[in-house]
Amino acid sequence: MMSASKFIKCVTVGDGAVGKTCMLICYTSNKFPTDYVPTVFDNFSANVAVDGNIVNLGLWDTAGQEDYSRLRPLSYRGADVFVLAFSLLSRPSYENVMKKWMPELRRFAPNVPIVLVGTKLDLRDGKGYLNDHTSSGVITSAQGEELRKQIYAAAYIECSSKTQQNVKAVFDNAIKVVLQPPRRKEIAMKKRQRRSSHSCFFTYTVIYFERVSAFHNTFNTRAMQPEQLEYQCFTARATGGSCVEVVFIKISAASTSSAKPLDMNH
Structure with a gap:
């Protein structure tokens, strides 16, 4: 063999x-x-x-x-x-x-x-x-x-x-x-409902990190409806060289009205 x-x-x-x-x-x-x-x-x-x-x-x-x-x-x-x-x-x-x-x-x-x-x-x-x-x-x-x-x-x-x-x-x-792993887009869509209830970080686009807890110059919100989200998944390299899965989520303008900015200085 x-x-x-x-x-x-x-x-x-x-x-x-x-x-x-x-x-x-x-x-x-x-x-x-x-x-x-x-x-x-x-x-x-x-x-x-x-x-x-x-x-x-x-x-x-x-x-x-x-x-x-x-x-x-x-x-x-x-x-x-x-x-x-x-x-x-x-x-x-x-x-x-x-x-x-x-x-x-x-x-x-x-x-x-x-x-x-x-x-x-x-x-x-x-x-x-x-x-x-x-x-x-x-x-x-x-x-x-x-x-x-x-x-x-x-x-x-x-x-x-x-x-x-x-x-x-x-x-x-x-x-x-x-x-032959499933395509990442399909995986992201399957996880859409679960992740929509998690905290997301965004400016114009929401960014969700599985292993990174903060992202500079961002806002935070929880009350996100599934229909307001659109996922796109890829792999990025975090500080220290480890790979993390990153999901970019497009969010409708109406969803940002109640978001409060995070104070990244603390």
């Missing part, structure tokens, strides 16, 4: 016992573990071919339990993509995607794309499970897709480690997201 042209670090996150480690073992060994399953899978690296591209894929597992909450973010450094997993049989793990995991990922890795994964597909779709359990805790495909939209995930995939259904597709999609 040809040498890989790019290294991709893929980190799996999600509640404990949703099947993250089994999914990784299944993907790397092509078999479902029937014996001991470790709490955390050993880091794995191998050359993988996707759509004619050969990449060196590094897989990092994390423990979802609260005991690891302080150590877990250390694995996020340098991540290119996250596989965020929940169990299709566990509504709490589904709800924790928004309650726990998205706040954590936004804090420690705000610009890293996400592939959302629903695990244990074979059990949800199996006739025997629903006969023995209530359907109230089961997550449907439509609910999974709705969650994908809410968190702006690049893809949503349902898989089964036991049958190996869609397991390869999970990591193929993770690689594709890194190699």
Whole structure:
């Protein structure tokens, strides 16, 4: 096999016992573990071919339990993509995607794309499970897709480690997201509603910085209606050399009437 042209670090996150480690073992060994399953899978690296591209894929597992909450973010450094997993049989793990995991990922890795994964597909779709359990805790495909939209995930995939259904597709999609990221204009439009409620800095044009808290000779306002905003996104280099995402927002003249200038001398 040809040498890989790019290294991709893929980190799996999600509640404990949703099947993250089994999914990784299944993907790397092509078999479902029937014996001991470790709490955390050993880091794995191998050359993988996707759509004619050969990449060196590094897989990092994390423990979802609260005991690891302080150590877990250390694995996020340098991540290119996250596989965020929940169990299709566990509504709490589904709800924790928004309650726990998205706040954590936004804090420690705000610009890293996400592939959302629903695990244990074979059990949800199996006739025997629903006969023995209530359907109230089961997550449907439509609910999974709705969650994908809410968190702006690049893809949503349902898989089964036991049958190996869609397991390869999970990591193929993770690689594709890194190699072929969505166009920035589309990303900016998807984030339009969320960012419209944030503080924006503007003179004639509003400027929103994800990692920069102030901009000289600017004004500040919060009460911005979505229809008054038009986003345009690009990457700039901030003081110190780090890259930050910058969004220019055109604002209607009526919106500036109540804006108060910021005193940049304090």
